[in-house]
Amino acid sequence: MRIDGRKKNELRPMAVTRNYIKHAQGSVLIEVGDTKVICTAMIEEKVPPFLKGHKQGWVTAEYEMLPGSTNTRKSRDRNRGKIDGRTMEIQRLIGRSLRSVIDLSKLGERTLWIDCDVIQADGGTRTAAITGSFVALHDALSNMVNKGMIKEMPITNFVAATSVGIHQGEPLVDLCYEEDSNAEVDMNMVMTEKGEIIEIQGTGEERPFSKQELEKMLALGEESIKKIIDFQKETLLG
Numbered sequence: 001m002r003i004d005g006r007k008k009n010e011l012r013p014m015a016v017t018r019n020y021i022k023h024a025q026g027s028v029l030i031e032v033g034d035t036k037v038i039c040t041a042m043i044e045e046k047v048p049p050f051l052k053g054h055k056q057g058w059v060t061a062e063y064e065m066l067p068g069s070t071n072t073r074k075s076r077d078r079n080r081g082k083i084d085g086r087t088m089e090i091q092r093l094i095g096r097s098l099r100s101v102i103d104l105s106k107l108g109e110r111t112l113w114i115d116c117d118v119i120q121a122d123g124g125t126r127t128a129a130i131t132g133s134f135v136a137l138h139d140a141l142s143n144m145v146n147k148g149m150i151k152e153m154p155i156t157n158f159v160a161a162t163s164v165g166i167h168q169g170e171p172l173v174d175l176c177y178e179e180d181s182n183a184e185v186d187m188n189m190v191m192t193e194k195g196e197i198i199e200i201q202g203t204g205e206e207r208p209f210s211k212q213e214l215e216k217m218l219a220l221g222e223e224s225i226k227k228i229i230d231f232q233k234e235t236l237l238g
């Protein structure tokens, strides 16, 4: 039994509220246990300079934790004058994850900005941000199709993410903060609905981990991401 009574392979309760913010073309509040992230997708009618004239679009992401989202106040990046390494790593991961399932040539020369704002953090904020922003992006792209801005949906696959780890020798999925902060091994997995890997970030912080342990975590993550993608589909199509 885990701290919150879950089984080893049990995800935290997940809720996705679509159209959460009025102005963005796609917006969701995603709740994964006590982790809450607002994800918006907004269109900008231009591409970054390196893509000008390439007849394709771009998808990019920003991520931030609000000062009150953690147990000790987190100063805003802009007040510290620079984006910290963790924030940079997470926002690039979100961008890469979403670009991997978008046919950018079908977007036209425009950028889709994904903004992920963590309003409450309890572990797994980056994975919640990826799962939630896929839904926000899907909504924004549907809006673009409906308005005739693009001919067809540029989405090639569903994508979602979760964390896995080893805590007290046991592989666990979807770690809450208390588990995460005591975990021997911590891993984030991003996968498509076909079970293909987009990205894996695995760290043996407390001790090295074996290939056998990696296999166990991969199996747990894959089974869980399938469930999360089913949930995304229900949310979007059901």
Ligand code: UDP
Binding pocket: 070, 071, 072, 074, 086, 121, 122, 123, 124, 125, 126, 127, 163, 177, 180
């Ligand atoms: N956390 C925090 N302050 C920080 C960074 C992290 O309180 O500056 C907490 C937060 O609950 C977060 C957890 O630590 O969800 C795990 O952080 P990690 O860097 O592993 O990223 P995450 O699991 O959120 O993707």
